Amino acid sequence: MRRFDSSMIRRMTCVLAGSLLCASAALAQQASRPQPIVAWSAKPVQATPWTAPNKPHWKLSDVLAKHAGQRSWQEAIVSDRDFVAKYISMAPGEKTPRQFFADDRVFWFVQSGRMRVSIDGQEPFVATKGFMVQVPYRTSYSIETEGSEPSLRFEVTGAQAIPLYPVDATPAPLDGRKYLKVTYTGRGTYDEVNKPYIDFTKDVVNANGRGGPFVKDDKTFANMIRGAGTPPPPSTNLGHFHIGYGEFWLILEGKIDYLIEGVPFFSAEPGDVVYAPQGRWHRASFGGTGMATRLAINPRPDGMHNFQAPEND
Template identity: 55%
Template sequence: MKAIALLTAAAISVTIGVSAQAQFNGREDPMPVTAPKIAEQYWSAKPTKPTPYAAPNKVHWKLSEILAAHRGQTDWVQPIVRNPEQDADYISLGAGKKTKRRMYADDRVVWIVQDGAMRVSIDGTEPFVATKGFMVNVPFRHYYSIETVGEKPSLRFEVRQAGSAPLYPLDETPDARPGYEYVKVTGTPGPSKDRDTNPIYVDFFKQIANDDKNYNGKFVWDDHFTSNILRGKAQPIAPATSKGHFHGDWTEFWFIMEGKVGYQIEGYPYFESEPGDVVTAQKGRWHRPSNAPGAPISTRIPFNPRPVILHNFATD
């Protein structure tokens, strides 16, 4: 085995605008660490064979290919990520269509609007219209619905707890779920107070991408869901010998928000991704994301099931 060193970057708590609410505005980080890195080297277990990509998981889902596969359709779901912790889909909802009101029992659901416009209604929040670049967070046990507004379908990239089944109010008819039946119940405790520490939405292109500055801030963080906003200027492509890091316990994936992001992932040559693409590094694979030299500034949105996920860096 090789000696491995740790580098973990603690994301900065920042306020990104009144309309998005405060992100950890003066509050204690929900998962604090004692230092930015571990002082000494250590041994970390790494799979001798790279963890395979089982469908629908792919190292690189290109938005252009997804749209081509669904050309002529208005309502569709394209599974993108399936792992033991998180599920992610691209979802198109036709013009004038509306989802049933639903909620999730124990974990949030978030999405990024890629195209079109939608009216989002979340219990306890004034309805708002989300357009391209909006990042939306629904706390657990809050009913919500989505309605496409305008003359074209809305398209979103949605991330949920793996295998999580939606719950419905009694005035809705639940969608059939193989192997399950829906029964009437009552429950405790009540809805999450998540809005105290996480924004309900971020209007990325208005609040973040309104200048040429780097940005490293949290979107949503809890003990079971982590997503940052990582924005930076173009960088030279590192040599292939620079392996980056790996995560021993979790799979990480990214949504590309703007610009071009380059990746070197174990088992694959360097490639570049564009807005709307989704890139995945399976558990245990070396990976090195960087802002590609072909765009002045780029942003990626990582998704992880735990904060603060451990980054194991090579020492040679």
């Protein structure tokens, strides 16, 4: 019969205790995960149509081809109840006026070129390809293209947001509006999530990061979703739909595979924009063989995802 000395007994006790702790931790983690709730959801019988400029898939290559030879141009990509999104090209030396928005953040992704960004309260900085920049409400900012090439950005603003100007700036004419001097108080701030900018290539790709929210407040959510390419799910997996709002994605890296109700399966590449109207089933997955990232944009940080219920529920 094998004898166990006191030190062996202590080691065995520690191993057993560690195993119990691991098992308890795993059970606790499972218990803390939200359990799916089955309910009736009012999905539109007639699928919500795409209304121009919204469409299932905007290819950046098509946008660039349309504006070939132009140095300053704008192309409307998204316009719905919540957001307006555009591709904006500015020629070298071109500069926006100092402006701000009353109640909405503005954010953009630099697709190419160099731009000097000046934001009240921040040191001016140069944003190049891959930078994501955001400005809180009631905070003045301006953008100027540097270098010999145009700068190109994908910019998102609130649907009802119109520019306001500091009193020492000259407002640009706006149809149906008359600019008056007013007074106001307060302005938006930055925090641990909402930062002036990140360099996506340096801070996420080169750091092998997982992404996460870049903009998150009570009515704007721009979330980087990153992962390795995998085979697409079966066509029986419809994904989910949202009630009351659409969702769109800017592809930042790699390939993203999409299945949207009423649209054949397709893949989107960097710079492309994909849009799913409210109430339509949609599914996004990481395509290709490398890493892929999409910036998911919608107005609800905790928006409800209506997934398929199991057949026996």
